[in-house]
Amino acid sequence: MMRLLTTIMLLALLVFGLWSWVDYDYWLLGPSPAHYTWWWPEEFSTIGQDIDSLFYLIAVMVAVMFVITMGGLVLFTWKYSAKRQDKAVFSHGSHKLELLWTAVPAGLLLIIAFSQMSTFAEIQFASATQDEEGNDLPVHCEIWASQFDWRFRYPGKDGRFGTNDDFESPYELVLPLQENEEGDAKKLVFLLRSRDVLHSFFVPHLRFKRDAVPGMTQRIWLGIDDKQMEEVLATREEKSFDIICAELCGWGHYKMSGRVRVLPQDQYEAWVDEMTAQQFGNS
Amino acid sequence: MVDIHAPHGSEARPGMGEPGTTREHHDHHELGFIQKYIFSVDHKVIGIQFMITGLIFFALGGLFAMAIRYQLAWPWEKMPVIGSVLFPNTGQAITPEFYTMLFTMHGTIMIFFVIIPLLTGAFGNYLIPLMIGAPDMAFPKLNMFGYWTMIPAIFCVFMAFIQPGGGPAAGWTAYPPLSTVTSAAPGSLSAQTWWLMALTWVGVSSMMGAVNYVTTIVKMRAPGMTMFRMPLTIWALFIAALLQLFALPVLTAASAMQICDRMLGTGFFTPTNLVVNQFNPETAGAAAGGQPLLWQHLFWFYSHPAVYIMVVPAMGLASDILSVHARKPVFGYKPMVYSMASIAGLGFIVWGHHMFASGMNPALGMTFMVATIMIALPSAIKVFNWLGTLWGSRIHLTSPMLFALGFVAMFIIGGLSGIWMAATPVDIYIHDTYIVVAHFHYVVFGGSVFAIFAAIYHWFPKMFGRMMNETLGKLHFVGTFIFTNGVFYMMHQLGMAGLMRRTADPYDYETYAHLQPLNEFITISAFLLFAWQIFFVWNFFHSMFWGKRVGRNPWRAASIEWDTPSPPGHGNFDAPLRVYRGPYEYASPEVEEDFVAQSRDLTGKSE
Ligand code: HEM
Ligand SMILES: [Cu+2]
Numbered sequence: 030m031m032r033l034l035t036t037i038m039l040l041a042l043l044v045f046g047l048w049s050w051v052d053y054d055y056w057l058l059g060p061s062p063a064h065y066t067w068w069w070p071e072e073f074s075t076i077g078q079d080i081d082s083l084f085y086l087i088a089v090m091v092a093v094m095f096v097i098t099m100g101g102l103v104l105f106t107w108k109y110s111a112k113r114q115d116k117a118v119f120s121h122g123s124h125k126l127e128l129l130w131t132a133v134p135a136g137l138l139l140i141i142a143f144s145q146m147s148t149f150a151e152i153q154f155a156s157a158t159q160d161e162e163g164n165d166l167p168v169h170c171e172i173w174a175s176q177f178d179w180r181f182r183y184p185g186k187d188g189r190f191g192t193n194d195d196f197e198s199p200y201e202l203v204l205p206l207q208e209n210e211e212g213d214a215k216k217l218v219f220l221l222r223s224r225d226v227l228h229s230f231f232v233p234h235l236r237f238k239r240d241a242v243p244g245m246t247q248r249i250w251l252g253i254d255d256k257q258m259e260e261v262l263a264t265r266e267e268k269s270f271d272i273i274c275a276e277l278c279g280w281g282h283y284k285m286s287g288r289v290r291v292l293p294q295d296q297y298e299a300w301v302d303e304m305t306a307q308q309f310g311n312s
Numbered sequence: 313m314v315d316i317h318a319p320h321g322s323e324a325r326p327g328m329g330e331p332g333t334t335r336e337h338h339d340h341h342e343l344g345f346i347q348k349y350i351f352s353v354d355h356k357v358i359g360i361q362f363m364i365t366g367l368i369f370f371a372l373g374g375l376f377a378m379a380i381r382y383q384l385a386w387p388w389e390k391m392p393v394i395g396s397v398l399f400p401n402t403g404q405a406i407t408p409e410f411y412t413m414l415f416t417m418h419g420t421i422m423i424f425f426v427i428i429p430l431l432t433g434a435f436g437n438y439l440i441p442l443m444i445g446a447p448d449m450a451f452p453k454l455n456m457f458g459y460w461t462m463i464p465a466i467f468c469v470f471m472a473f474i475q476p477g478g479g480p481a482a483g484w485t486a487y488p489p490l491s492t493v494t495s496a497a498p499g500s501l502s503a504q505t506w507w508l509m510a511l512t513w514v515g516v517s518s519m520m521g522a523v524n525y526v527t528t529i530v531k532m533r534a535p536g537m538t539m540f541r542m543p544l545t546i547w548a549l550f551i552a553a554l555l556q557l558f559a560l561p562v563l564t565a566a567s568a569m570q571i572c573d574r575m576l577g578t579g580f581f582t583p584t585n586l587v588v589n590q591f592n593p594e595t596a597g598a599a600a601g602g603q604p605l606l607w608q609h610l611f612w613f614y615s616h617p618a619v620y621i622m623v624v625p626a627m628g629l630a631s632d633i634l635s636v637h638a639r640k641p642v643f644g645y646k647p648m649v650y651s652m653a654s655i656a657g658l659g660f661i662v663w664g665h666h667m668f669a670s671g672m673n674p675a676l677g678m679t680f681m682v683a684t685i686m687i688a689l690p691s692a693i694k695v696f697n698w699l700g701t702l703w704g705s706r707i708h709l710t711s712p713m714l715f716a717l718g719f720v721a722m723f724i725i726g727g728l729s730g731i732w733m734a735a736t737p738v739d740i741y742i743h744d745t746y747i748v749v750a751h752f753h754y755v756v757f758g759g760s761v762f763a764i765f766a767a768i769y770h771w772f773p774k775m776f777g778r779m780m781n782e783t784l785g786k787l788h789f790v791g792t793f794i795f796t797n798g799v800f801y802m803m804h805q806l807g808m809a810g811l812m813r814r815t816a817d818p819y820d821y822e823t824y825a826h827l828q829p830l831n832e833f834i835t836i837s838a839f840l841l842f843a844w845q846i847f848f849v850w851n852f853f854h855s856m857f858w859g860k861r862v863g864r865n866p867w868r869a870a871s872i873e874w875d876t877p878s879p880p881g882h883g884n885f886d887a888p889l890r891v892y893r894g895p896y897e898y899a900s901p902e903v904e905e906d907f908v909a910q911s912r913d914l915t916g917k918s919e
């Protein structure tokens with residue numbers, strides 16, 4: 030009785046454990062938004078695809094390991110019951126097996142480790158925000174975090190910070206769609222700063238997250254994959270996406286939100302004009 | 313047979329009265345109640361004191377979790393029971409400040425007042441002398457102080473709750489400047505200082521324990537008990553104690569630095585020109601020029617090893633219990649020891665995996681990633697060896713065995729999800745989401761707590777001389793297993809959807825709006841899980857007084873703690889003791905019974 034029940038419970042964990050990853054709509058217990066693929070929000074950044082495929086790569090290996098180990102547990106719990114066996118096998122282990130299950134996972138884990146490196150370097154290394162000669166790429170805007178809101182400081186029409194046409198956009202980060210000569214999306218570089226405590230700049234749809242640390246200025250970058258974005262936008266009415274604070278910053282942490290919106294170059298310029306007019310009057 | 317080395321249990325059937333218990337105690341004068349049960353220097357009493365204290369705090373930490381879950385399922389709705397008392401001004405709904413306090417104190421209590429005291433305090437104390445054949449700890453008085461320094465720790469925690477502004481609210485990780493600048497949060501007024509002092513006292517307690525465990529294990533093993541004849545539980549507790557010894561000073565120093573920042577105007581963690589809520593600490597005479605990331609490094613330098621302090625003993629307990637109840641030697645004893653040791657060793661060079669998104673130098677992140685991914689290897693080796701132990705065994709599905717099997721299942725899940733988080737590019741997305749919450753609850757609740765339950769069911773007869781009720785134990789397991797997965801499994805998927813932890817009301821975000829039904833499901837599972845523990849509570853206290861009496865060795869186990877009377881008297885062993893072999897000689901072809909006790913002398917026995 031207990032043997033059957035225990036085996037079923039372990040087996041159920043194995044089956045539901047796998048199934049819940051596959052059958053998205055069923056397990057969510059409610060309708061899922063159209064701009065979701067699988068369990069996560071559809072990404073549209075130039076690096077997002079890489080991140081997602083690294084996730085899936087690990088997922089495959091993890092699933093195999095999960096099936097082997099949980100499967101073994103289920104099988105042994107069922108099979109090696111005291112009621113059915115007279116005497117246990119008297120064994121203290123096996124050198125060969127130890128070697129096998131050390132070497133094989135070690136190899137797999139090393140593969141996982143090394144396959145992460147180039148993507149991580151592309152995201153976080155200093156070279157990611159520099160051009161080929163090692164010069165810093167120009168900064169698109171400054172991201173300022175403070176309890177409990179996001180503010181985005183733009184250099185204004187002259188493209189230079191610290192001049193008197195700088196303007197500030199509260200709440201909404203607006204990005205232009207820019208392409209380089211090869212027609213690829215251009216990197217947009219930002220300075221991330223905090224005025225008070227720790228915060229974290231998180232955009233789920235762009236698979237991006239970085240803490241804003243007071244006293245530290247961090248150069249970060251985002252790249253928009255425009256085709257991918259068109260597809261996502263086609264699924265929804267909202268034209269902007271959530272920015273979420275991902276590091277506890279006080280009682281208002283839960284409502285420290287912002288939005289990010291991407292505009293074609295001409296609309297973006299119109300927006301800059303509008304913001305300038307709003308903040309400095311028409312001059 | 314008058315051989316005093318004979319295992320007393322080998323002839324006794326489970327539950328049978330046992331002749332050994334009538335043997336007179338060649339003993340010590342009677343101690344008064346206070347000396348015997350309150351200010352006791354006996355490791356067994358101290359162990360049980362830690363256990364009862366830990367379980368009481370478990371209930372408290374659990375209540376906090378229920379309140380957190382209520383808010384996540386039905387944000388800002390009237391909180392039942394406590395609502396009208398605590399929140400008259402918000403229509404009985406929880407306040408956001410209170411929510412931050414809840415998860416801060418839930419984590420703090422569970423880690424520092426439940427898991428660590430239960431594993432190292434309760435089982436470390438109770439089992440080490442008994443399983444290595446020592447009459448007591450090396451420093452019994454120090455051991456007593458180890459328990460009694462928990463009292464100031466508990467006092468500080470309670471003081472923290474009643475400070476103006478409410479309890480500490482900077483998370484169990486207490487990242488500055490939120491935790492150090494008083495204007496940053498109401499919980500960062502005086503409450504945070506009490507929190508830091510509580511942590512320091514817990515540290516003092518752990519330190520005294522660790523010194524004792526290491527000394528006792530190195531110096532006081534019975535004749536014949538070589539290091540490689542020690543049960544894996546003892547190896548695990550030994551390794552955990554070493555982790556404490558090396559890592560804890562760093563946390564203590566870091567807490568002292570945070571206290572200085574808060575009270576003496578130093579600026580270890582305060583950057584220059586910081587203005588929080590219109591207040592610049594420098595205008596109040598405080599120094600600045602510090603670095604918030606410094607705290608994170610120091611904190612995780614302790615707290616990553618601390619997660620292994622929370623799981624390595626659990627691995628040891630589970631290994632022993634699996635072997636006894638499957639009647640089979642532990643598979644790969646030495647690989648088990650080496651893998652625990654390498655988990656501990658590697659555990660010191662992976663702390664940065666909590667900081668991949670922190671702005672730490674990415675080259676450093678790269679090295680931390682490789683080390684972290686490699687730490688999954690010894691974890692995997694352990695899982696394979698547990699499966700090896702079960703292979704070809706004779707499983708008795710007793711309550712301890714069920715929880716030990718549950719432990720293995722949960723550890724598999726918790727260990728595997730660690731790999732995603734160790735992979736830096738992936739962790740950038742999932743860091744601080746519910747995947748992390750799922751991961752650590754699988755290892756700490758599914759792992760450590762299941763192992764603790766298994767160990768309580770297993771050693772309860774030794775501790776109190778009575779069995780716990782098996783039917784209730786099994787019932788307890790079934791519900792706990794189902795609801796634990798009900799609570800924690802789908803949190804992985806919430807994390808995939810990007811749901812952030814520590815968020816009081818996520819549903820205003822477009823990204824999270826559709827996640828409420830799943831959260832309601834989780835909350836209901838959590839309530840059931842909590843309520844289900846009544847079977848354990850009842851069983852525990854009822855069996856303590858009215859359980860079926862047992863002899864020395866009700867499970868027919870081979871390790872030497874079962875040679876003592878149940879419960880063992882002062883000084884533990886009532887006959888001279890010698891150890892002849894390892895602790896897992898089950899199904900040995902040498903004898904007819906299905907086990908050979910460690911202390912049984914087979915020389916001269918010819919068949
Ligand atoms: C297979 C081995 C393991 C690996 C590879 C691993 C990896 C990780 C990583 C990378 C994180 C940070 C995730 C993030 O914040 O983004 C993490 C968090 C955590 N892990 Fe593990 N882990 C493993 C086993 C364990 C075990 C055995 C325990 C405890 C018994 C544990 C407890 C925790 C806790 C408590 C946290 C969260 C800390 C916090 O942010 O509050 N882990 N783990
Ligand atoms: Cu925040």
Ligand SMILES: [Cu+2]
Pocket residue numbers: 615616619662663665666
């Ligand atoms: Cu860690």
